[in-house]
Amino acid sequence: MHDDRRLIEGRLRRTLQRLEDAVWSAPVPVDLGRWDAPGEPVPVAEGLAAPYAPARVGEPWGPPWGTTWWRVRAEVPEQHAGRPVDLRLDLGFDPLRTGFHVEGLVYRADGTPVKGLNPRNQWVRVSDAAAGEVVELFVESASNPLLLGGGGFDFRPSPLGDPETAGREPMYRVVRAELAVFEQEVWELQQDLEVLGQLAAELEESDARRWQVLRAVDRALDRLDTSDIAGTAARARAELEGVLSDPAxxxxxxxxxxxxxxxxxxxxxxxxxxxxxxxxxxxxxxxxxxxxxxxxxxxxxAQQFAWLKEHRPEVWKGxxxxxxxxxxxxVGGMWVESDTNMPGGEALARQLNHGKRFFLDELGIETRExxxxxxxxxxxxLPQLIALSxxxxxxxxxxxxxxxxxxxxxxxxxxxxxxxxxxxxxxxxxxxxxxxxxxxxxxxxxxxxxxxxxxxxxxxxxxxxxxxxxxxxxxxxxxxxxxxxxxxxxxxxxxxxxxxxxxxxxxxxxVWVGELYLEMHRGTYTSQAKTKQGNRRSEHLLREAELWASTATVRTGAAYPAEALDRIWKVVLLLQFHDILPGSSIGWVHREAVADYEAVARELTTIIETAQAALAGEGDTEMVFNASPGARAGVAALGAGPRSADDAEVEVSPDGDGWVLSNGLVRTVVDARGLLTSVVDTATGREALAPGSVGNLLQLHPDTPVDFDAWDVDAYYRRTWTDLTEAESVTPVDGGVRVVRRFGDSTVTQVVTVPVGEARVDVDTEVDWREREKILKAGFDLDVTTDRSTAEVQFGHVHRPTHTNTSWDAAKFEICAHRWVHVGEPGYGAAVVNDSTYGHDVSRRDRDGGGTTTQVRLSLLRAPQSPDPVADLGVHRMRYAVVPGAGIADAIREGYRVNLPLRVVWGSGGVVEPLVSVDGGGVVVEAVKLADDGSGDVVVRLYESLGARSAATVRAGFELGGVEAVDLIERPLETAGVEPVEGGARLTLRPFQVVTLRLTRG
Missing domain, CATH: 3.20.110.10 (Glycoside hydrolase 38, N terminal domain)
Structure with missing residues (x-):
């Protein structure tokens, strides 16, 4: 039987190859014209009206990222009359690279789109044509370069990912341009045999059904005359009717x-x-x-539907x-299929808001998944946000x-x-x-x-x-x-x-509880640092712009920039797509992303400054605008007032070969190598750094993942490293110490400070990064014994193991965190906060004198070579800090502060009361904005931040007409624990609960 199976399967394979060639018959060539669009793609009308030059099969075409328009003309011959006729156009397709190189869109002469041309879809039905009928079609083709080498996802460094380095040499040749008759019965036989052959291949050798199928196939092949496939296909199919009709x-x-x-x-x-x-x-x-x-x-x-509406209205109509x-x-309910690790909580809420709203407004559809x-x-x-949408x-x-x-x-x-x-x-x-x-x-x-x-x-x-x-x-x-x-x-x-x-x-x-951690692609928390920094900055600028613009509208009657904010949000949401924000796209994409972020920052800064100027009024008094939660996590200090005198000054004093920095809240020592050898919370006097260890230790690892450069860091990278302990210079500067290091072809300049009035040690870092296939880490060895770390995520935090007891624990050797990572033991903890970093690792180390300590490291920069061979090269600026003696509430506060620095504005010196205030432990205001419907209502999004049941009172800083809980699309939502009270609402929240309130202005 084994020999029978081998023969039948081999016979089937050969026959399918013959059928592929017989699906179309009687081919006749077509007249081919060509026009190469200069530069970027042109509107359809321009492509249709272009001056076409004669073209022929076999000639090269298609420089990287080019657009070529083809005009196809043919007269239907007598032998095609009344039969199904297809235009077959092979522009140089590789069926094994479907979706990754040449593509085309076919148009009629009036600009009506017909269908796409792709490697597995190289035909266009012309019609059941009459003899002598003239066929005229146009094809807009894209000569996108093939960036996958070898088989599967084999990425290699290539200059083709950016038009600035890709060159202009043609990459493709036209292989076929003809009209041919589509043989329906041959095609149907091909489908029958493929399905039955694939079915038989999956059944067990001992399964009688397998042999029933194979014998039927064998009989069908006996009935097929390979010299007259079209004429005998029907009788071959008749032999298969029985096995194809047997029910499951x-x-x-x-x-x-x-x-x-x-x-x-x-x-x-x-x-x-x-x-x-x-x-x-x-x-x-x-x-x-x-x-x-x-x-x-x-x-x-929704973004892709919106593109159709804007750029291809004929397709949109269909x-x-x-x-x-x-x-x-x-499906999906989101603006794009975004990354969900790195976008902030409000950004994920807006992904769902803008996606769902588009489908509702434009299509009348309430997406459910x-x-x-x-x-x-x-x-x-994500589960809570899904439900709230x-x-x-x-x-x-x-x-x-x-x-x-x-x-x-x-x-x-x-x-x-x-x-x-x-x-x-x-x-x-x-x-x-x-x-x-x-x-x-x-x-x-x-x-x-x-x-x-x-x-x-x-x-x-x-x-x-x-x-x-x-x-x-x-x-x-x-x-x-x-x-x-x-x-x-x-x-x-x-x-x-x-x-x-x-x-x-x-x-x-x-039930599965907690994050769905992907045990792969951990490098995406770090690749393309400027893209990540642009995202973080944009999210916080949007917070400020909405807050101050809303306040200015309510307080002064200034116009609310709803259209601009809507448009900017959509730019930021698009850039959170899961191959842009993670840093896994070609260089062209990231270059454009950085430019978009810069434009977003300029426009949002103008909105912020305009609103603050309206609120500050005329005058020559320095006023401080604060958009971050206040001194404790439960108070929203979202207002402004005159600048107060500093409570204390920063002292910088020599200490042997190093320097001591102190602001009355924290004291740190920077040694002659530019490393932190002591970080003390002066309130408790406890040393945060582990005995014999240092803080702000830069470490350089080789970074050569097995499969996916920009996507992965593999666990073995941690076994090899270089400690960057040699400093070119360590010098005092105003309020801090400046450290310069050189390694390889790169330079790091850091300024260590202890900000006035804040209990943390800041490290402002500039890196001129010239390394390839390396990863740069910054570590703090903290004198804390713990079996878990706590990392901020959207609207809360998660705990992850610091040990490797199980394979699930060990797999989390690189983790994503937002503004902070906290480690603690009963009665004491410390946090590491940042303004643009997402990748971290946290591990346990032996402690001098016994026990264990906890090392927290930030992944600052990578240097992958594919798909962008110059990824991350250049100058980067970032800030991170260590917060000694911190609890979770302190980590939350300092995380906001390092991302939302105070803004100083000249004005009247009057107090700008918060538009919304919250009194109650652990409840944080995430967004204050005006309602999407243009009603002028104030919308506030809050969340319980400490992971505890909490009660709080929300008060409006304006005359209140009413308050109700709403969903992410700002529709009324029955929400337990929201009780209207005079001037606001009383909230009783479960751990990490998100609540959105609509405050109607009286």
């Missing part, structure tokens, strides 16, 4: 197949190219929907029609990429920081771009972790990243697998239909 087994796994195309909003291409990728893919989808009424297509990212039919389904198949791990804050479900697939531990479930309830639980699904096919192959559906059934309790999984299918989305071949396979013996049942349906059924059949789904 009663216990067969059920797969909800959803058409999909995961399109990265930027990655190995710039944002401008994504705009075109979305148009091509949607054109394909709309054309396929015209052909096949069964297709359902799920599309995420999308709107199909959305109304329920066949094209907006958050759809993030490819982001690099998921914050524990009126969504119910969460989908990702990325956790299947874990390299150490297999996640134990595919359907489960995910419990977040505050206890909110969301039904969550990981597609067990381990892909978000399935071909609906026999191997994929069989793997989904075998791999499904919850079998026995649940029976359903979801399968997103379609070529992503510009590959064109679903194809007619995928739909053909799905039809044949709908109810087929030996296979899971495959039903093409909407994602909400899957979630409703899956949740209903699994009411006791297991």
């Amino acid at each position: 087994r009663a216990s067969a796994h059920r797969i909800s197949a959803v058409g999909h195309a995961h399109i990265d909003s930027a990655w190995l291409w710039p944002v401008r190219e994504t705009v075109r990728k979305v148009a091509r893919t949607c054109s394909n989808v709309l054309a396929l929907m015209d052909e096949d009424p069964d297709l359902v297509y799920a599309m995420s990212s 999308v709107v029609e199909r959305v109304r039919e329920g066949r094209l389904v907006p 958050v759809w993030l198949p490819d982001s690099f791990g998921y914050t524990a804050a 009126a969504s119910q479900w969460f989908l990702t697939q990325k956790i299947s990429w874990n390299t150490t531990n297999r996640f134990p479930h595919h359907s489960f309830r995910w419990e977040g920081l505050d206890g909110t639980r969301i039904f969550t699904h990981f597609p067990p096919a381990d892909t978000y771009g399935s071909e609906v192959s026999g191997a994929e559906v069989a793997h989904a059934a075998r791999n499904f972790s919850d079998k026995g309790d649940a029976t359903r999984s979801l399968l997103p299918f379609g070529w992503g990243d510009g590959g064109g989305g679903p194809t007619r071949e995928m739909l053909a396979r799905a039809k044949r697998l709908r109810d087929l013996d030996g296979s899971p049942r495959v039903e093409v349906e909407r994602p909400d239909a899957f979630f409703e059924q899956a949740e209903a059949e699994y009411p006791d789904a297991p």
Whole structure:
């Protein structure tokens, strides 16, 4: 039998190759014209009207990042008359690189889009044409360079990722340009045989069904005359009818197949190219929907819908029609498929606000799921935000990429920081771009972790990243697998239909508590430091701009810059896409991101200064504006007033070969090497640094990950390092000590200070970074014994182990934190805060004299070479600080302070009372803004920050007409623990609860 199987499988393989060549017949060449657009892409009308020059098959075309327009003309020959005729145009496609190089969009002469051209989709249906009919079509093609080498995701340093270094040599050649007859019956036979061959390959050798299928295939091949494939395909198909009609087994796994195309909003291409990728893919989808009424297509990212509306209104019109039919389904509810580790809490809330609002306003759709198949791990804050956005479900697939531990479930309830639980699904096919192959559906059934309790999984299918989305071949396979013996049942349906059924059949789904940490791609917390710094700065500038603009509107009647703030938020949200903010895109993307952040900073600074000037009034008194929580975490000091005299001055005095810095709250010693040898909280007199250790120790590690340069840091990097202890100079400066170090080709200049009135030691750092494949860390060895660290995340904090007891613990050797990391033992702790760093590691070390200490390190810079070979080269400025004797509330306060420095404005000297104040421990104001609906109501977002049950009173600093809790879209929301009182509201909050209040002005 083994020999029979080998012969049948070999015969099938050869026959499928012959069928591929026989699907089209009677080819005739077409007349080809060409116009190369100079520079960036041009409007469609300009491309259609361009002066086309004669072109021919085989000629080179396509410099990196170029656009070439093709004009195709042909007269339908007699032998094609009345038959299905396709234009076949191969622009140099590589089917193994779908979505990563050449693409095209076909237009009619009037500018109507027809469909995309992609490596697995190289045809355009012309019509059942009449003889002599003239066909004229136009193709806008993109010659995007191929940045993947070898097979799979093999990234190598390349100059092609930036037009400034990519050159202008053509990269592609036209391979085919012809009209040909589409042989429907041959194509159908091809689909039959592919499905049955893939099915047989997945069945056990001993399974009788396998042999039933193979024997039927063998008989069909006997009936096929390879010298007359078109004429004998029908009789070959007749031999397969029996095995294709045998129903699936009663216990067969059920797969909800959803058409999909995961399109990265930027990655190995710039944002401008994504705009075109979305148009091509949607054109394909709309054309396929015209052909096949069964297709359902799920599309995420409100930003991508907005691009269609703005740049391709003809495609947008078709999308709107199909959305109304329920066949094209907006999913996700977010502006983009963002990273969820690094965006701040308010930014994640705005991702959902802007995404959901777009779908509601433009399409009348209330999305119900958050759809993030490819982001690099998921914050524990997300379940609560999903619920607060009126969504119910969460989908990702990325956790299947874990390299150490297999996640134990595919359907489960995910419990977040505050206890909110969301039904969550990981597609067990381990892909978000399935071909609906026999191997994929069989793997989904075998791999499904919850079998026995649940029976359903979801399968997103379609070529992503510009590959064109679903194809007619995928739909053909799905039809044949709908109810087929030996296979899971495959039903093409909407994602909400899957979630409703899956949740209903699994009411006791297991619970996973806390973050979904991806055991991979840890380098994304650090790569492209300027992009990360731009994000952090933009988030805090937006906080200030909304706060002061709202206050100025309420206090002075100044116009609220709603349109500008809305537009700026959308820029920042786009840049939080999961290949931009993580630093894993080509250099072109990050160069544009830095420029966008600079523009955002300029505009927001103008908004802030304009509002503060209106509030300050005329005068020559220095006034201090404070946008951060006050002296303790429970008070929102969101107002301004005249500057007070300093309580104490900073003393800088020599100490042997070093220097002592003191401000009355903290005392630190900087030695002759420029290292901190002592950090003392003067209130307690306790030394924060471990015996014999130092603080602010810079360490340089080799950084050569196995697979993904910009994405990964691998655990072995920690075994090799160089301590940067030699200083070129250590000199006193005004209020601090300046330290200069040189290593390799790089220079670090640091100024260590103890700010007046603040109990922390600041390190302002400038790095002229010229290293390659290195990672730079800054460490503090703190005299604290603890088995866990505490790191700020969105709207709260999480605990992570400092030990490696289990493989789950050991895998978290690099972690993401926002403004602070805290380590503590009963009665004492310390925090490390920062203004632009996300990557950290925390570990236990032997202590001189016995016991253990805790080392906290910040990951300052990396130097990956792919996909951007010059990533991070240049000058970087950043600030971090150590806070001795800190509790969690102190860490929160100092984290805000280091990111929201006081602003000094000249004015009348009068007090600007806070627009909103909070009295109560642990409740922090995250945002103050005016309502999105233009009503003038004040919207306040608060959260419980300490992880404790808390009571607080929120008071409006203006005449209040009413108060109510609202969701993230600012609609009324029944919220327990919110009680209106005179002038505000009384809150009773659970740990880490987020509450949004709408305060109506009286």
